[in-house]
Amino acid sequence: MRIRTARDEDWPEIHSFYSRIVDEGRTYTLPEGSGMEEARSLWMGTPSWRTVVAVDGERIAGTAKAGPSLPGRGSGIAGASFMVNPEHRGAGVGRALGEHVIEWCREAGFRGIRFNAVVETNEAAVRLWKSLGFEIVGTVPEAFDHVDHGPVGLHVMYRRL
Numbered sequence: 001m002r003i004r005t006a007r008d009e010d011w012p013e014i015h016s017f018y019s020r021i022v023d024e025g026r027t028y029t030l031p032e033g034s035g036m037e038e039a040r041s042l043w044m045g046t047p048s049w050r051t052v053v054a055v056d057g058e059r060i061a062g063t064a065k066a067g068p069s070l071p072g073r074g075s076g077i078a079g080a081s082f083m084v085n086p087e088h089r090g091a092g093v094g095r096a097l098g099e100h101v102i103e104w105c106r107e108a109g110f111r112g113i114r115f116n117a118v119v120e121t122n123e124a125a126v127r128l129w130k131s132l133g134f135e136i137v138g139t140v141p142e143a144f145d146h147v148d149h150g151p152v153g154l155h156v157m158y159r160r161l
């Protein structure tokens, strides 16, 4: 598996699992049911952010994006988002993307990485981020309307670089 910058032609394959993950209603605050173009601009079109893909043979196994979490004087801390194709879960893709993003953010000169909205019931993500050195710095209660559990908390997680 290798990780490289995403290209325009990657989008249809990314979108096939992006929409599955978002529409599932368990992990992301992104709008559900968004079409190809709206979703593309949300995932690939954030100015000054970089989107990467993890490629396994011919298939895109996962994707991540990272960049300044806030403009201006807040731009020294990065934000990032991750999605692994459900068919490729549990095989180390999320961990490889996480390590790649940490290294990229360090090289780009960010002082830390903040995740703004990790759903507290998202056990896989919370365990992965903790194992990569992130800590929960706070939880906004009832901030995410989970499809199974109703309102649950959103963790803010942080790792210093």
Ligand SMILES: CC(C)(COP(=O)(O)OP(=O)(O)OC[C@H]1O[C@@H](n2cnc3c(N)ncnc32)[C@H](O)[C@@H]1OP(=O)(O)O)[C@@H](O)C(=O)NCCC(=O)NCCS
Pocket: 021, 027, 082, 083, 084, 085, 088, 089, 090, 091, 092, 093, 094, 095, 096, 115, 117, 118, 119, 122, 123, 124, 125, 127, 128, 131
């Ligand atoms: C969270 C996510 C990125 C993990 O990706 P993955 O490729 O399946 O994860 P990996 O195989 O690299 O596993 C890394 C670690 O994650 C944790 N993990 C992964 N799947 C897990 C599961 N089903 N239950 C509990 N922990 C799990 C483990 O700590 C694992 O560590 P290990 O390798 O020592 O066992 C993936 O499940 C995903 O895309 N989920 C939907 C979108 C999402 O939640 N994105 C993150 C939003 S904050």
